[in-house]
Amino acid sequence: MIPARPYRLLLNRRHGTPGVVVLPDGGFRRARAEIEAWPGYEPTPLVTLPDVAQGARVGAVSYKDEAPRFGLGSFKALGGAFAVQKLLTTELARRDVAPNAGAAALETGEFRDATSAITVTCATDGNHGRSVAWGAKRFGCRCVIYVHEGVSQGRRDAIAQYGAEIRVVPGNYDDAVRACSQEAGREAWFVVSDTSWAGYTEVPRDVMQGYRLMAEEAANQIEAPPTHVFVQGGVGGLAAAVSVQMRGRFGAGVKLVVVEPDRAACLLASAEAGEAVSVQGDLDTLMAGLACGEPSMLAWQELERAAFAFMAVPDDSAVDCMRLLARRKPAVVAGESAVAGLAALLLAGRDPFSRGMLRLDADSRVLLFGTEGATDRETYEKLVTGA
Numbered sequence: 001m002i003p004a005r006p007y008r009l010l011l012n013r014r015h016g017t018p019g020v021v022v023l024p025d026g027g028f029r030r031a032r033a034e035i036e037a038w039p040g041y042e043p044t045p046l047v048t049l050p051d052v053a054q055g056a057r058v059g060a061v062s063y064k065d066e067a068p069r070f071g072l073g074s075f076k077a078l079g080g081a082f083a084v085q086k087l088l089t090t091e092l093a094r095r096d097v098a099p100n101a102g103a104a105a106l107e108t109g110e111f112r113d114a115t116s117a118i119t120v121t122c123a124t125d126g127n128h129g130r131s132v133a134w135g136a137k138r139f140g141c142r143c144v145i146y147v148h149e150g151v152s153q154g155r156r157d158a159i160a161q162y163g164a165e166i167r168v169v170p171g172n173y174d175d176a177v178r179a180c181s182q183e184a185g186r187e188a189w190f191v192v193s194d195t196s197w198a199g200y201t202e203v204p205r206d207v208m209q210g211y212r213l214m215a216e217e218a219a220n221q222i223e224a225p226p227t228h229v230f231v232q233g234g235v236g237g238l239a240a241a242v243s244v245q246m247r248g249r250f251g252a253g254v255k256l257v258v259v260e261p262d263r264a265a266c267l268l269a270s271a272e273a274g275e276a277v278s279v280q281g282d283l284d285t286l287m288a289g290l291a292c293g294e295p296s297m298l299a300w301q302e303l304e305r306a307a308f309a310f311m312a313v314p315d316d317s318a319v320d321c322m323r324l325l326a327r328r329k330p331a332v333v334a335g336e337s338a339v340a341g342l343a344a345l346l347l348a349g350r351d352p353f354s355r356g357m358l359r360l361d362a363d364s365r366v367l368l369f370g371t372e373g374a375t376d377r378e379t380y381e382k383l384v385t386g387a
């Protein structure tokens with residue numbers, strides 16, 4: 001179905017050991033209530049892929065297609081924008097402007113005098129910054145977004161359309177994170193990051209609570225509980241949110257396989273090291289949203305015990321899968337960072353040894369998260385047509 005390519009597969013030796021509660025359910029209930037009330041909210045489709053199931057020699061494959069999410073093209077719309085809303089609500093309460101300003105009041109501009117004096121900022125590979133900029137525009141605050149030099153013009157423009165100021169930093173994603181937090185410290189801006197570190201957890205926790213809604217929708221849409229979930233990892237926030245939701249809905253038996261680009265596999269490296277570690281280098285992968293060298297602390301606290309396995313796949317396998325989905329009828333439009341999970345399933349599914357390790361068989365029901373559509377149209381067209 002796709003050509004064989006080299007990949008890495010590591011079973012998590014600490015899988016199943018008890019750990020801390022990273023995402024309390026109360027936070028999810030609030031995120032869900034808020035986001036479901038946003039204008040235009042609609043669950044994204046869950047597509048069944050019988051041809052892929054056949055190719056991977058499993059029973060069923062479902063693909064949660066995030067391309068239509070709020071017109072932003074990725075699941076990230078659920079996280080950053082919600083965190084901006086929550087931050088502004090909290091800040092207005094702290095400043096005695098409004099005890100509990102909701103999204104509707106913020107969007108009508110009722111508190112514009114106060115919110116326009118607040119600046120939110122983040123570093124991004126594209127999708128998270130777009131969500132934060134969208135949230136800032138809707139809820140009426142200023143926004144400055146840091147991108148590294150490898151972020152395409154298409155992605156920068158997609159952020160700038162919401163009125164955010166874009167600042168370009170030499171280096172990779174992690175350099176942009178550092179530049180952003182330094183400037184935010186100097187200017188008293190609010191960092192709305194999708195990654196967390198010691199002493200900075202509140203906002204990224206809100207971001208991850210927003211992501212859980214995607215997994216919750218999938219759990220409601222799927223016909224039978226999945227046996228396996230293959231989900232891609234950047235800093236791990238998405239995978240951790242999916243992990244928490246799957247456990248909550250279906251119990252701890254669902255096997256979570258976290259998949260990264262082989263050039264930016266910091267979660268696999270951490271599992272190997274037995275603690276969160278960074279990978280160095282320019283993280284030169286075309287899976288731009290997954291080009292992260294440092295795990296999110298919160299995400300790691302969940303994944304270090306909840307992930308069943310970690311895989312690292314090459315860029316070529318992502319392109320193979322984008323083309324595979326584009327050729328289907330009807331086509332599924334999947335961006336570069338959307339298909340690492342699919343690639344891992346197809347690569348492991350054809351290899352008896354990997355199947356055994358992952359306990360994949362003809363009865364397995366696999367859930368995949370297609371986390372973005374063509375968020376950078378030019379790159380998408382180029383990769384899919386090979387032009």
Ligand SMILES: Cc1ncc(COP(=O)(O)O)c(C=O)c1O
Pocket residue numbers: 074076125127128194232233234235236237238239289290292337338371372
């Ligand atoms: C399309 C897409 N998928 C997956 C991810 C990975 O999410 P996380 O960094 O939370 O692991 C990202 C991150 O930007 C993304 O943009």
